Amino acid sequence: MTLAIPVPATIAQRFAAWLAQNPVQADDGSLVTLDANAPGSLEQVLAGVTALEMAGVYRYVRDYCLELMATTATENGLLPQHAIQWSTPRIPAQAAVGNVLMTLPATAASVVVPINQTLTVDGSISWLVTAETTVASGATTSVPVQASATGATGDLAAGTSLTAVTPIAGVTAIVVDASGIAGGAAIEAVEAWRARILEAVRNPPGGGTVSDYERWTKAAGASYVNVIGQWLGAGTVGIVVAMAGRIAPTTAELAQISRYLVDDSRRVVRANIILLPATIVTQNVTLSITPDTVENRADVQAALAAYFNGLGIGDAIYHSQLEAAVASVTGVTSNLVLVPAANVSMAGNQMAALGTILWQASS
Known part of the structure; x- marks a missing residue:
């Protein structure tokens, strides 16, 4: 049931009715009835000021009470406090991850590509190498990269050509591999965050329950999760994931989710996780x-x-x-x-x- 908040005019009328029913004693001992409905009177001014202030108090109390519930709390109100209470931080904006293929002809010597080597397409955004990688002579080697900026602008389709901002000796081609560079996203939407907080409230940590794995996997970036117990026998847990837009995760996205799940702060003892992309x-x-x-x-x-x-x-x-x-x-x-x-x-x-x-x- 929603509490009806009276409008200022109603509050002013209550003020006037109370004055009418409670006369005051004058200095000469007579009773005087104060009329807050009299135009231009001090009582009418007091009624109006009181009504406006009390209407504000009503709204404040209503809004504060709404903030006390995770279902109605706001992003700039107490929702972050609910998130802290239930260990459900908001997922920050994500940078796209993936792999590029670097080709080195047999006539060139092997080269080491350092961490933070910068790649670009048109100079508007860059992708950084995330692991030192040796590109062998006469070979095409996969090199992990991550966008320098968060959001979908860092996503690239398979086969997209890039260039090194600082030239890499001998490398003749740099292209995105078949999985593409994906996973770039804006900060988690408020309602998606709220849904995860409510899920944590309704299904508190249970030492490795289905709800635990679903919560952890979604916190790692997955949008859809299916947890299958004993996927490969006793002691194994199959976790099937799909990303926003109902698409299968790339290899790089799977690796990123896997690193999150095996972190010692949440890893379940004796549970062997098998992470799988949804078909x-x-x-x-x-x-x-x-x-x-x-x-x-x-x-x-x-x-x-x-x-x-x-x-x-x-x-x-x-x-x-x-x-x-x-x-x-x-x-x-x-x-x-x-x-x-x-x-x-x-x-x-x-x-x-x-x-x-x-x-x-x-x-």
């Missing part, structure tokens, strides 16, 4: 709708996208839920989902993603 399974959908209009098609596509975005790793696609998602569109009076024709099961390391929607004429 993204694209599911095309064939359906018919009535009436079949451009507007209805757009709304149905949005409804199906929302349904798939709600599926986690290992979650099955249920035919009845697909039909329900389409039927939720107000303008659609009837629909028929032809493909998939039945429920589609997913393995523990698979995650469904919406593919192409094929529209068939209504029969």
